[in-house]
Amino acid sequence: MDPIQLLLEGVLDHVRPLTDGAPAAYIPELATADPDHLALAVVGPRGRIFSVGDDHIEFSIQSISKPFVLALALQEHGLDAVLQRVGAEPSGEPFNAISLEARTGRPANPMVNAGAIATSALVSGDDIDERTGRIVDMLSAFAGRSLWIDEGVYRSESETGFRNRALAHLMRSYGIVDGSVDTAVETYFRQCSILVTVKDLAIMAGTLAFGGINPVTGRRVVTEAIARDVLSIMASCGMYDFSGEWMLRVGLPAKSGVSGGLLAAAPSQFGVASFSPRLDEHGNSVRSTAVMERLSTSFGMHVFEQHETIAEPGISVDRDDLGAITVRLGGELGFAGAERVLTVLREVSRGASDDVVVTIDARDLARMHPAALAAIRQEIAAAGDALRLLE
Structure with a gap:
């Protein structure tokens, strides 16, 4: 077996004995889920998927749809317009709390x-089917394959969704939800009923992790700015009233769903997802949470882990037989790494003859941040003809 597969199998073996919690009982279709299902999937930057356990089992996406519908609303309206209808602060309350801003009526x-109902209401479309179609298309692009709705789960959601309807009517009274409350709520129920596998969720997380580009299809789904904004909200709010402790223990932007799915994104590294139906008191999967904590601890996934390569980009200095000097850059060059590059350039320039031009070859850089590029260009301008840049 592939060594990465073996590592992932080891993670599942570690959490498999956990039997705390139970499947969601307030939605009849979810209450019948096999509580012993367990799966894990990871996708890397080149689109290779590693999955173990019950990775073929389909389940409804539930609240994990929320970040991706947010991405659609941001794409259609922009950040400022979305923030007029829904906030960006952790609520510290359960996911279904009846709690709105006192003055504006915005959800937290x-x-x-x-907040998800308010976001879904922003999706363009004249009726439920048109709005749902746009949402399914967006989530399918994130997953890299055509997704569809489980009509049985949808009916179960709709028949028991009294609290969500109450929330929608309350927001309608504040003008947060425009138009038909029924259209807004039924669209939300349908988006929660989209079927996915753990591999789909890993690819969706990976698309956010890689700046909006699906790592499997290579297609840009959303802009880098939208992916960043969605991950920012997930980091502070994605795990409900467990979000603070989650960030402390796991340290990754994440989103859970009451069917037992959980996805997380390690920016610029990989997307990961787990599935197990037993939930804790916060509505998060017990074993999926344990999986992510195990991965974070064992594999160094925490977003606040030290990453020396950002401050220490790859630098090599080549001299040919004629005395020409080339400084080659590799990896990622951020603002912190620019200082190191400038130091090398100055040392090389001081040791070079007056008639030698030092070439900075940045063509192998995976990424150069604007501030780093500006610093290097300023150094080139100060040096006159002694430095040149290849991008």
Whole structure:
């Protein structure tokens, strides 16, 4: 077996004995889930998927749809317009809390039910089917394959969704939800009923992790700015009233769903997802949470882990037989790494003859941040003809 597969199998073996919690009981279709299902999937920057356990099992996406519908609303309206209808602050309350800003009526954030309904109501379309179609298309692009709705789960959601309807009517009274409350709520129920596998969720997380580009299809789904904004909301709000401790223990932007799915994104590294139906008191999967904590601890996934390569980009200095000097850059060059590059350039320039031009070859850089590029260009301008840049 592939060594990465073996590592992932080891993670599942570690959490498999956990039997705390139970499947969601308030949605009849979810209550019948096999509590012993367990799966894990990871996708890297080149689109290779590693998955173990019950990775073929389909389940409804539930609240994990929220970040991706937020991405669609941001794409259609922009950040400022979305923030007029829904906030961006952790609520510290359960996902289905009836809690809105006293003055504006805005829900706390797009990851709680009230905020997700407000976000879904922003999706363009004249009726439920048209709005749902746009949402399914967006989530399918994130997953890299055509997704569809489980009509049985949808009916179960709709028949028991009294609290969500109450939230929608309350937001309608504040003008947060425009038009038909029925259209807004039923669209939300349908988006939660989209079927996915753990591999789909890993690819969706990976698309966010890689700046909006699906690592499997290579297609740009959303802009880098939208992916960043969605991950920012997930980091502070994605795990409901467990979000603070989650960030401390796991340290990754994440989103859970009451069917037992959980996805997380390690920016610029990989997307990861787990599935197990037993939930804790916060509505998060017990074993999926344990999986992510195990991965974070064992594999160094925490977003606040030290990453020396950002401050220490790859630098090599080549001299040919004629005395020409080339400084080659590799990896990622951020603002912190620019200081190191400038130091090398100055040392090389001081040791070179007056008639030698030092070439900075940045063509192998995976990424150069604007501030770093500006610093290097300023150094080139100060040096006159002694430095030149290849991009």
